[in-house]
Amino acid sequence: MIVVDTNLLAYFFLGGTGTAPARDVFLRDPEWAAPMLWRSEFRSVLIQYVRQGHLDVEQAILAYKMAQRLLAGREFVPDPAAVIRLAAASGCTAYDSEFVAVARQLRATLVTSDKAILAAFPNTAIAPARWLKTGAP
Secondary structure, rough: EEEEEEHHHHHHHHHOOOOHHHHHHHOOOEEEEEEEOHHHHHHHHHHHHHHHOOOOOOHHHHHHHHHHHHHOEEEEEOOHHHHHHHHHHOOOOOHHHHHHHHHHHHHOEOOOHHHHHHHHHOOOEEOHHHHHOOOOO
């Protein structure tokens, strides 16, 4: 099991420059987990795609339902104290720190393209291409 951030989910379901690595990550480990926050973040991404004309509303709803099915049973609420401590120590947002907190809670790797998270948490987070080569941060 790996923890994935919303960007990886968006690339996987919506396309873009990170789609091929996201799909390769899924093929290697399809057991994805995330904090419950992914739902709100992903809905925000979907609305951006709708407003930019890349998706219609029904396509956005379908993408959300598919992501929900993928993460079913592997959505977690991180310890709030851990999130606050991680965000305060790293300078990352509390939102981003939720993904790190869940990864640490599960003793799993966080696969992300977020440069700030990768820099702040090199023992927890890893970029998709590097994870595909090594499997660990």
